[in-house]
Amino acid sequence: xxxxxxxxxxxxxxxxxxxxxxxxxxxxxxxxxxxxxxxxxxxxxxxxxxxxxxxxxxxxxxxxxxxxxxxxxxxxxxxxxxxxxxxxxxxxxxxxxxxxxxxxxxxxxxxxxxxxxxxxxxxxxxxxxxxxxxxxxxxxxxxxxxxxxxxxxxxxxxxxxxxxxxxxxxxxxxxxxxxxxxxxxxxxxxxxxxxxxxxxxxxxxxxxxxxxxxxxxxxxxxxxxxxxxxxxxxxxxxxxxxxxxxxxxxxxxxxxxxxxxxxxxxxxxxxxxxxxxxxxxxxxxxxxxxxxxxxxxxxxxxxxxxxxxxxxxxxxxxxxxxxxxxxxxxxxxxxxxxxxxxxxxxxxxxxxxxxxxxxxxxxxxxxxxxxxxxxxxxxxxxxxxxxxxxxxxxxxxxxxxxxxxxxxxxxxxxxxxxxxxxxxxxxxxxxxxxxxxxxxxxxxxxxxxxxxxxxxxxxxxxxxxxxxxxxxxxxxxxxx
Numbered sequence: 117x118x119x120x121x122x123x124x125x126x127x128x129x130x131x132x133x134x135x136x137x138x139x140x141x142x143x144x145x146x147x148x149x150x151x152x153x154x155x156x157x158x159x160x161x162x163x164x165x166x167x168x169x170x171x172x173x174x175x176x177x178x179x180x181x182x183x184x185x186x187x188x189x190x191x192x193x194x195x196x197x198x199x200x201x202x203x204x205x206x207x208x209x210x211x212x213x214x215x216x217x218x219x220x221x222x223x224x225x226x227x228x229x230x231x232x233x234x235x236x237x238x239x240x241x242x243x244x245x246x247x248x249x250x251x252x253x254x255x256x257x258x259x260x261x262x263x264x265x266x267x268x269x270x271x272x273x274x275x276x277x278x279x280x281x282x283x284x285x286x287x288x289x290x291x292x293x294x295x296x297x298x299x300x301x302x303x304x305x306x307x308x309x310x311x312x313x314x315x316x317x318x319x320x321x322x323x324x325x326x327x328x329x330x331x332x333x334x335x336x337x338x339x340x341x342x343x344x345x346x347x348x349x350x351x352x353x354x355x356x357x358x359x360x361x362x363x364x365x366x367x368x369x370x371x372x373x374x375x376x377x378x379x380x381x382x383x384x385x386x387x388x389x390x391x392x393x394x395x396x397x398x399x400x401x402x403x404x405x406x407x408x409x410x411x412x413x414x415x416x417x418x419x420x421x422x423x424x425x426x427x428x429x430x431x432x433x434x435x436x437x438x439x440x441x442x443x444x445x446x447x448x449x450x451x452x453x454x455x456x457x458x459x460x461x462x463x464x465x466x467x468x469x470x471x472x473x474x475x476x477x478x479x480x481x482x483x484x485x486x487x488x489x490x491x492x493x494x495x496x497x498x499x500x501x502x503x504x505x506x507x508x509x510x511x512x513x514x515x516x517x518x519x520x521x522x523x524x525x526x527x528x529x530x531x532x533x534x535x536x537x538x539x540x541x542x543x544x545x546x547x548x549x550x551x552x553x554x555x556x557x558x559x560x561x562x563x564x565x566x567x568x569x570x571x572x573x574x575x576x577x578x579x580x581x582x583x584x585x586x587x588x589x590x591x592x593x594x595x596x
Contacts, residue, residue: 120423120425120426123397123422123423123426124426127393127397127430137388137392138385138388138389141388141389142385142441145381145382145385146378146441146445148381149374149377149378149381149445153374153377153446154449167253168194169194169217169257170196170218171195171216172198172215172216172220173188173220173222174200174202174220176202176221176224177222177223177225180227181230181333182336183222183226183332186268186333186336186337187220187222187340189343190264190339190340191260191261192343193343194343200215200219207246211246214248216254217247217248217253218246218261221245223243223244226243230265231328231329231331234269235327240266240269243265264343267338268332268339269335270339271336272327275331275334275335276331371446371453372455372456372541372542373543374449374451375442375443375453375540376464376543377509378445378446379467380507380508380532380533380536381509382471383471383503383504383532384500386434386438386475387475387478387503388496389475390427390430390472390475390476390478391475391476391478391495391496392479393427393479394475394478394479394482394483395479395487395492396492397423397427398482398483398484399486399488399489424480427476428473431469431473431476432469432472434472435468439468456540460540460541463539463554463558464536464540466558467532467554467557468532470532470562470565471528473562473565474528474564477564477572479492481571481572481575483572484573484575484579485575485579503528503530506520506523506527506529506530507527507533508524508533508543508544509533528561528564532557534553534557535553538557539551
């Protein structure tokens with residue numbers, strides 16, 4: 117009983133390691149697992165709704181031709197309009213502070229230039245734009261602005277172009293004989309498709325004359341209406357057709373995978389806590405006079421067994437707590453925990469117990485080597501990161517090169533995660549729940565435990581066969 121109390125007192129006296137490695141690292145791992153669970157269970161919309169950009173329209177042309185007003189109307193569905201004063205300080209502050217994703221400046225005389233370009237067939241005048249430096253949202257907003265101006269130009273030309281009736285009649289007569297020969301009964305659309313002599317460039321050219329800013333305003337209104345026309349802007353809808361069995365399987369798989377992934381995150385905090393704490397206890401009990409008194413005791417073996425029993429009980433308590441928190445996270449995420457098979461939960465618990473036993477054995481090995489606190493912490497962190505990044509938790513095994521996969525198979529973390537996959541039927545277990553595969557993977561983790569114990573016993577026997585000087589240093593003072 118004294119040995120058990122002494123072991124507990126040593127653990128409590130060094131509770132800093134437990135707080136940092138078990139509590140804080142555990143919270144970090146639970147947070148990562150929570151984000152994965154909520155992302156997997158989040159409902160995905162069947163339509164894509166892009167995020168609105170912040171756009172400010174600065175009108176320096178007094179809304180001539182209604183371009184500024186209709187541009188705001190056109191952008192109202194795809195952007196959030198921001199009001200800005202048209203002065204240098206406001207514009208500079210908006211750009212520097214990233215208030216808006218896009219600033220559109222309509223210069224003076226733009227409507228007149230737009231009208232002249234449409235009549236002459238020259239390039240459309242450009243508006244001034246300032247895009248955000250933090251993202252590409254401003255560039256997308258600029259594409260929408262150019263789309264509005266292009267639609268306005270098309271509506272202006274298409275609604276006001278005039279073609280000479282006599283020239284059109286002559287052109288029609290020229291192809292009348294070819295229509296009749298083709299047997300199309302003067303069907304213009306069929307003749308165009310079937311006649312090899314038809315040429316669009318040979319049609320009479322249209323003319324634009326007597327255009328005013330009122331015509332530009334009418335064209336801008338027609339262009340703005342297209343942004344609100346549901347027949348023109350149809351949302352992309354993805355229709356998912358699943359059977360009832362597929363839905364039930366998906367629900368069960370999401371619960372099992374979320375629970376399994378959470379239990380996998382125990383690798384790092386569990387290994388750090390147990391390996392360091394067990395090594396620390398072994399070092400305290402094996403130091404100086406205490407070690408010599410224990411070695412002289414007739415019940416040395418029972419003292420060691422009691423100490424390891426307390427440490428194994430501490431490991432079992434951690435496993436139970438991790439299991440309870442994992443199930444609590446699954447329930448908090450809205451997943452039905454009854455969808456997780458009980459046999460899978462039990463096999464997973466056995467796997468984490470075997471992994472904790474391996475961590476305890478590793479700490480025993482470090483203690484038998486006489487590792488100091490610094491050495492034990494360094495080994496635990498380095499080897500813990502190795503088994504973490506080779507276990508498949510950080511990134512999938514499919515992304516690893518073949519050499520890393522080979523190295524991963526030599527670590528207990530890979531086999532621990534494989535055991536959980538086979539126990540719950542997800543991840544690397546392509547064929548579903550595999551009790552045989554789980555037993556093999558868990559057995560390999562136990563072999564790692566046995567190997568660490570054997571190495572630790574060999575190291576301890578070697579150290580005891582070459583003891584240090586047992587006599588304490590005595591300082592003598594002599595008179596000169």
